[in-house]
Amino acid sequence: MRASRFHLATLKETPVDAEIVSHQLMLRAGMIRRHAAGVYSWLPLGLRVLRKVEQIVREEMDAAGALELLMPSFQPSELWQESGRWDQFGPELLRLKDRHQRDACIGPTHEEIITDIFRREVASYRQLPLNFYQIQTKFRDEIRPRFGVMRSREFIMKDAYSFDIDPQGMQRSYDIMDQAYVNIFDRFGLDYRAVSADSGAIGGSTSQEFHVLADSGEDAIAFSDESDFAANIETVEALPPAAERAAPTAPMxxxxxxxxxxxxxxxxxxxxxxxxxxxxxxxxxxxxxxxxxxxxxxxxxxxxxxxxxxxxxxxxxxxxxxxxxxxxxxxxxxxxxxxxxxxxxxxxxxxxxxxxxxxxxxxxxxxxxxxxxxxxxxxxxxDIRNVVEGDPSPNGKGRLKILRGIEVGHIFQLGQKYSESMQATVLDEQGKTAFPYMGCYGIGVTRVVAAAIEQNHDDNGIIWPDTLAPFQLAICPINYHKSELVRQAADECYEQCRARGIDVFLDDRPLRPGVMFSDMELIGVPHRLVFSERGLAAQQFEYKGRRDESASDQPLDQLNDFLVQLFAMP
RNA sequence: CGGGGUGUAGCGCAGCCUGGUAGCGCAACUGCUUUGGGAGCAGUGGGUCGGGAGUUCGAAUCUCUCCACCCCGACCA
CATH class of the missing domain: 3.90.960.10 (YbaK/aminoacyl-tRNA synthetase-associated domain)
Known part of the structure; x- marks a missing residue:
């Protein structure tokens, strides 16, 4: 992409009502714009990141055998009446009437719809297991939307629903999703933890949250320093002290x-x-x-x-x-x-x-x-207190450390709740009617983008992991519009990168270098090349990684090898 | 929903108390100069002052009302 053909919409000043860094930087980088409380547009730059997240999710879900479909966000009230949630749900559920005065809502989640699909499409245990997923816009009418895209009313979520004939199958589907989530979060390149969200933790875990670690996270999570125990602090048991109580030594x-x-x-x-x-x-x-x-x-x-x-x-x-x-x-x-x-x-x-x-x-x-x-x-x-750093781990192994996290994924087992209430049945091996066991697996796609920024930024802007960056490489030519030499070198490099499939951004704007550099740093491009008259005269180009302290000069005749190595290409 | 606050140019703000027909910085546009870390000079364009009603000769400014947004809390998980 050439800057001259792109809508780069960076802001010098920080919008005043953005509280947290990710919100500020997403606005300043020109990724999103707000229209109403908790409702945002994604500008081209932001959408590129969003698509990277979606693509990783999609590839790993497909690899795990899940099938993508797309469900409506407009949902008739009848289905919600059936599941009982029309009355259970609070004002978070956005209800509306169509022109015929029929009740409906904008979906905050899709258990009802998927169960409706399932009961109409699937009749036999032999069609199981099945796992359907979608990447789609949800609406939850939050009382107080805040933190930009971190807690917005409209957001994009990947939600998946598995169907199995028995609890063992449900557990298998759950385990497959657990592994798929590990693969997904590994590929995001973020520091994250899978955390037990189940209170008792008796037997196998039936609910896990995936948290991106960040000091600004809203959730506290407890980890054992000697085992893989990890859980949301709300659910962690504080063990009684092992020591005997000391005897009184003084009168009251x-x-x-x-x-x-x-x-x-x-x-x-x-x-x-x-x-x-x-x-x-x-x-x-x-x-x-x-x-x-x-x-x-x-x-x-x-x-x-x-x-x-x-x-x-x-x-x-x-x-x-x-x-x-x-x-x-x-x-x-x-x-x-x-x-x-x-x-x-x-x-x-x-x-x-x-x-x-x-x-x-x-x-x-x-x-x-x-x-x-x-x-x-x-x-x-x-036991009525929150555990604190240094408490013994409930599994008896090690002591607890406390970190803060942003919940971006949640997997759990629904059992027969929806299949029963909505009469979604299949015939089992004996030819008898059976209610399938469901699992439900979400990833907050838009929230992942904000969480990635919360975790990876500095004073100059965003620092994307390579896999999520809107552009992998920025080419900053100095005096592109004046120097034929610079222009040729930059254009040639740009075309080569494009031919190799690198997401490259050529800053061909007639700007002073400082402006280009700070823009590229603000939007978080992980790698930067600079071509200048001075450098080219010395047969050199300059490279700087987004996290590097300073730039380094490289021999021009090795540019090709340099790129191959940088992007680990054949 | 309770409390507090803010709406004036794309963004950040001043002007409001004490009424006289709107200003600053950044951004944008034009020209010249400049070109390795957010340039300089000169010039230009852009505002229903959140909406409505009222008071007044006259309202961004005073009054009433509605709306939007933000913060704290409660609610929700």
Whole structure:
């Protein structure tokens, strides 16, 4: 592609309402433009990247035996009524009426449609297993779309659906997709992790998320440093401490703690460490009363775990301050388990403390050297906290490290949920009616593009992995329009690259070099060649990789070999 | 949905308080010069001041109303 024939739409200034780097850089590079909240056009540059992602996905899905099809984004309400999701789905489902006042929606996902296709097309177990997939636009009416294409309302997703006659078959289809996803993410050239998204993790995993690692990721993921355990932090069990609780060493005393209402206040004011104190949270009970959740001061409540406790309202609701004052007699900020007469759940780590600091259940007072069993009831401890870096891995092997990730893929087993509710049946070996077992496999195609940028950028712009780059190689001739020598060298190199199938970009704009360089860096082209009068006179060209500190001069007569080596071509 | 904020040229903003018919930087266009890291000079074009209604001799500016967008929260997973 020649710059003079392309729509290069780079922006010097950063649009003000783009919060995260990937959004800023995609706008500045001229990849996308916004039309409404969470709705974007993909300009030619952005589309080139999108297509690279799609192509890798398509090739690996095909290689795994999945069959591509294309389903509508407009979906009649009847199918959703059948599955029961017309009523279950919240306002995230964009509902509309057509001119005949018939209800419909814009598909946020396609289980209903694929199941409808399946039940009309497939009648026998002998046609199984089957795996259909599509790469298609979805719409989810997010309450608050943000971060550009990372959390948009309209987005492109690869979704695949497998059908098997029995659970074993479903597991096999799932395993094949698991491997296909590994192949896909390997080819993206991104640093990623496959992560268990299943809470119990009993037996084989039935749900995995694929996360691109990035500091800005919305999800925290926990990894074992000595085994391949990896899971979304929400689901990771915090093991009870192995050590015995130490015996009390000092009598309990009450101290005045004016103005100290948080763990940080206490740590500063009393000179105790957060991990020697207790944090007492009050949540709504399922009977309308209150329950206490007690954690070590430096730990964080895990909402999913708390919701599963007997007696705690689900979804979890933290109690209103007014209600706490009314029922417990004192304000938040000086609560503690000693003398607290509501049901109390104590985290394992909190229950292991002795001589701890906690609220005295009197305003502006705390207790020092409080002890379980002696000063209050011996607790039966539960797991209600998020794991932290350094905790033991739940599988007993190694310690946990915590990284942040962006969820870009999810595979899971649906079982018979849709085949049953929508009466999608086949005849089995005995000639009896059977409900197939389904699996469902998604990749957020547009999100992959943003995640790749979140993970790979610097002050100058995007740094694409070779496999996703809109162009693999940029040729920057200096004085292309003035120097016959430069023009010939650049054109010749350009034509050669094209003939070899390299995605090459020739910057033939009559611009100063600095402008060309910064544009090419902004849009993230991985490799750059420069031809100049000066260099050519010395029989040299210049090469710089996008991540290289500086450029290097290369002998002109070896340009061909250089390119062959760079792009690993025969 | 609650709270906060913003809408003025393609982008970033000033002007609004105190009403007098719109300005700056970047970008664009023309010409000349310049040409190895976002050039210089000279000139040019471009705005329903988010929409509507009102107050006023006169509204970007004051009032009411609607809309769009952004941020925080809640919701959703």
């Amino acid at each position: 005393e009450t101290v005045d703690t004016p103005g100290m209402h948080t763990i940080e206040d206490l740590a500063r004011g009393l000179g105790v460490s957060a991990r020697q104190s207790l944090k007492t949270l009050i949540a709504e009970a399922d009977d309308g009363n209150l329950v206490a959740l007690v954690l070590r001061g430096d730990h964080e409540l895990n909402v999913l775990k708390a919701e599963r406790l007997d007696g705690v309202a689900s979804p979890l609701r933290m109690a209103q301050r007014e209600k706490i004052i009314e029922l417990l007699g004192n304000d938040i900020g000086s609560l503690g388990p000693v003398g607290l007469n509501i049901p109390t759940f104590v985290d394992h780590a909190a229950a292991q403390l002795s001589d701890f600091v906690c609220g005295a259940n009197q305003d502006e007072k705390h207790l020092l050297n409080a002890n379980w069993g002696r000063d209050c009831e011996e607790p039966e401890s539960v």
